[in-house]
Amino acid sequence: MAGHSQFKNIMHRKGAQDIRRARQFAKLIREITVSAKQGLPDPAANPRLRAACAAARQSNMPRDTIERAIKKAAGQNGSDDYVEVRYEGYGPAGIAIIVEALTDNRNRTASDIRTAFSKHGGTLGESNSVSFMFDRIGLIRYPATAASADAMLEAAIEAGADDAQSTTDHHEITCAVESFFAVRDTLESHFGEPETAKLDWRPTTTTTLDEDAARAVLKLIDALEDSDDVQNTYANFEIPDTIMQSLDS
Template sequence: MAGHSQFKNIMHRKGAQDIRRARQFAKLIREITVSAKQGLPDPAANPRLRAACAAARQSNMPRDTIERAIKKAAGVGGSEDYVEVRYEGYGPAGIAIIVEALTDNRNRTASDVRTAFSKHGGSLGESNSVSFMFDRIGLVRYPAAAASADAMLEAAIEAGADDVLSSPDGHEVICAIDEFFAVRDALEQRFGEPETAKLDWRPTTTTTLDEDAARAVLKLIDALDDSDDVQNVYANFEIPEAVMQALDA
């Protein structure tokens, strides 16, 4: 699970800081809007929209809020015209960072991302300047109680997945992006709705950070995440538990 635990650490850290729910909801609604506009406004017939709605429910978004977002997206001229953009660059300690955004103003978003990099010891790069250090994968995550490791592995392989990483924290099913929706749907039929189902950037190698570097990197991650346009931030670093505890102290 190299390259993933740092994001769990960040989530815990952000939770301790009481992230504003409204900002998270705004990001989820934006994903629902784009998903509904790009396909049918019916989650049953639109895999991306179904995944967006599942993520919203995982964040305890009220059902009527989800339904209003879908209806707004389906209406004529009723919602903004968002486009998907990706930025790549380097942060403190030379870590590689991928930023995914949904925006109705490319210039504003590019300026916000560039400013966050420059203010926090990073540099924005060209397209594909760091993505070669990541694998693009489909990721489906279940809690450990959903199935035994053997049962999850058997079901995942039958569904077309490439690998399963099982631990006391849960099961992570990894698949090719072309197989993502088929794998997710097959597992959902057998084990119910997953905790997480998304396309992911998984670093092929990671850099372990000391306390000073970790503090600088997390400030950059926080600054990027504070942008309403930014949906996801991926990076190739690890923070040891002892360092994380020192940062939280």
Template sequence: MAGHSKFKNIMHRKGAQDAKRAKQFAKVIREITVAARSGLPDPAMNPRLRAAMISAREVNMPKDVVERAVAKASGAAGGDDYSEVRYEGYGPAGVAVIVESLTDNRNRTASDVRAAFSKFGGSLGETGSVGFMFDRIGVVAYDADAANEEDMLEGAIEAGADNAELTEDGHEVTCAPEQLNNVREALEKRFGEPRSAKFDWRPTTTTMLDEEKARTVLKLIDVLEENDDVQSVYANFEIPDDVAERLSQD
């Protein structure tokens, strides 16, 4: 899931991360597969593959697993063929939700996503039905000790980014989506490899949720993220600090 830091942190604290590692690996391998087939199998010549390999390091995927995934994707034998599909709809309390997937069976994925929305009182809409409530951006993230705030901002501006901010999670540099690869490359020359570099959907407006509604929305997101075909889930809600604290104890 991506979006507001409060509910990101809630999700990060819920459950043992080890239990999700295999699923994380599977999702990253799908992205590596699609990226390797979309261009050259050399990350230096394939920006999407480069970003996918950074994501692999972010989830501590062993180097040999990454190399095997690239080799398999670029081999003549082929293997699974994934399509990129985005789903949009409204969850509980009218929360707007975007689901990005890589699937080898569109009918199966659409059915699963629709069922998840329905189970929690939401409804799946057409592509574009909630996308207008989000901005598509590129995000490059660094740990806080990669640079001081002033140097990172200066580097971001010179790289052509729109903004750089030091948050509780580290430095976050944002840019237009078409500038993501250029910004990442410029920052990498100055500060080293980033922790992550990816596209994001950021809500332009958010809905504040009480505890009951927040629990239901988080359950929907949990179910969606558990689906092997789903790569990322974005939603436009916020949770008050006191509610977030209680939910983190679950």
């Protein structure tokens, strides 16, 4: 299990899936709200909003819920004013963690994040204290059935991507942040809507965790992800499959 993935295994390990689903919907609606406010409330003319709507559809959010969120954000009375904030710190075993949040109360969010780090063996750091250990990239993922590996690589390079890696399950295309929307739109014209399209923090090196460290790190990640304000969490760790199976049992 890689630390830069979105911790799907964690979500499946925990109970109360309805609560997790509701929380995920709330986070997606926040992203839709911010995206619609920062640009036009039209996904076709607003690349960030288009990506937010695609992510919502991937999570099976009803279309009318998405449309209501856009209309609310575009209304004259507006909606909650969220600001984007990023926190960085260290977790158990010295792993580096980046937390992205959307909040309408910076003090509340900072307190929640600091408490989570302190309670679970971590330390909240200053801005840019760990981000130098990550690359900021554009990430686009298609299922393996979308195209052959050669066809996807050729299309990705022609679109301006840096690389395309293919496995039996999916194609993963990476590109520079400034090229992200252009690459995504070009690939979408060839292969349809991707299953994932987002800006990502990719660690340049990772730390492999033993079972005790993995348990401690996942508890911290769980606590961070439980915050309604937290949108994404990234970290530079790896957990061997055998240890993940032990933790899941």
